[in-house]
Amino acid sequence: MNLPKEIKCVIFDMDGVIIDSEEIHKKAYYETFVSLGLEVSDDLYKSFTGSSTINAFQRLVAHFKIDNNPEELVLDKRRRYVNFFENDPNLHLVEGVEEIIKYFYQNGITLILASSSAMINIDRVFNRFNLNQYFTAKISGADLKESKPHPEIFNKAALLSKVKKENCIVIEDSDNGIKAANDANIFVFGYANKLSEGQTLENANAVIEDFHQLKEFV
Template sequence: MIKTVIFDMDGVIVDTEPVHSYAFHQHFKNLGIDVSDAVYATLLGKSTKNVYQSLKEKFHLDADIQTLINQKRAIFNDAFDHKPDLFLIDGVEDLIKDLYSKGMQLIVASSSSKQTIDRVFKRFNLYQYFTDVVSGEDFPKSKPDPEIFLHAAALSKAPKDNCIVIEDSSNGVKAAKAAGIFCIGYDSVHSKMQDLSEADVVIREFSELNFEKIKNLK
C-alpha cells in the first residue's frame, strides 16, 4: 500500500515553467548565446546549477556558475513577484488536500532552488500539507540522476516500496525509475517535448487520481 507521495513542483504543482523560460531566455539574450528549443527541452528538470554548468561548457561562458545563477534568479524573482496569473495546476490542490486529509505523507522533491520553492509554497500556503521539501540545489547532479528521489524516499515514514513519484519531465521520470520508485507521469499541456514513456502510469488530468486510486497502485 502506498504511504508517501513525492511530488515534483514545476509543472506538477504549479506552472512556473513560463516564468523560468522567460527568465532563462532573457538571460540567454543578455549573455549573447543562442539556445535552441531542442537544447532547452533537454535542460528541463535539471537544477539551475546544472543547467549553467552545461551551458558554460557548451558556450564557453566566462562568468562563474554562481554569478550566472544569481543573474537568472534575479530575473525570475522579479517576474514571479509581478506575474498576476500564476496558479496551481488544475486539480492538484484538490488531490493534495484529499491525500493529506486521509493521512498520506506528502514530500516535494524539486530541481528548483530552496528560494523558489519557498516563494511558491508561501504564495499558495502549501507548507501545511508537506512533511518535507527537498531542493535539487543540494545535490551535485540533477535529474535524471536518482539521488534527489532516493533522499526524498529516505525521508518517508514508510519503505521506498511504499512511495510513488509524480513527475512531468523526461529527466524526472528517468530519475524516479533509476531510484526504483513507482512513477506517475503527468502529461499536461506544459509537458512539451517530454518523453514520459518510462513512467508506470501516465495521466492527463489530476482528476484521474485520488487517495483510493493511489493507495493501491503497483
C-alpha cells in the same frame, strides 16, 4: 514496475506539477541567454527541463565554451524569475493539484516535495499558495551533489518519508525527473502538463492528464 498495493507516501515535483511556472522559468532563462548573446536552440533548452539551474548553466557554459561563472548566471536568472513571479498575477497552481494534495493529506498519506528548484523558490511558491501545512519535508535539488536525472533526490525523499520505497509514488512532468525516479526504483506517474515542452513521459510507469485520476489508486 507495478503500482504499490498500498500507497503511503507521494513525492511531488514542483514546477509543472504543483505550479504552472514553466513559462516564467523559460522567460527568465531566455532573458539571461539574450544578455549573454547566446542563441539557445529549443532542443538544448528542453534538455534542461527537470535539471537544477546550476546544472543547466554548467552545461551551457561548457556547450558554448564561455568564461562566465555558472553560479553568477544562476543568480542572474533567479533575479529575473523573481521579477516575473512577483509581477505575474496570472501565476497559478496546476489545475486539480490543490484538491489532490488535500485528498492525500486527509487520507493520512505522507507528502514530500522533491524539486530541482532552489529552496528560496520552493518557499516562495509554498508561502504564496499556503502549501507548507500539507508536506512533511521539502527537498531542493540545488542543495544536493547530483541533479535529476540522477536519483539522489528521490532516494533522499524516500528516506525522509520513513516509508518503504515500495509504498511510495512519484509525480513528475519531465523526462529527467522520470529517469531519476526510475533509477531510484520508485513507481512514477508522468503528468502530461501541456506547458512542459518536449517531454515524452515514455519511461513513466503510468501517465495521467488529470490529477483526479489518482483517486482511483488511493
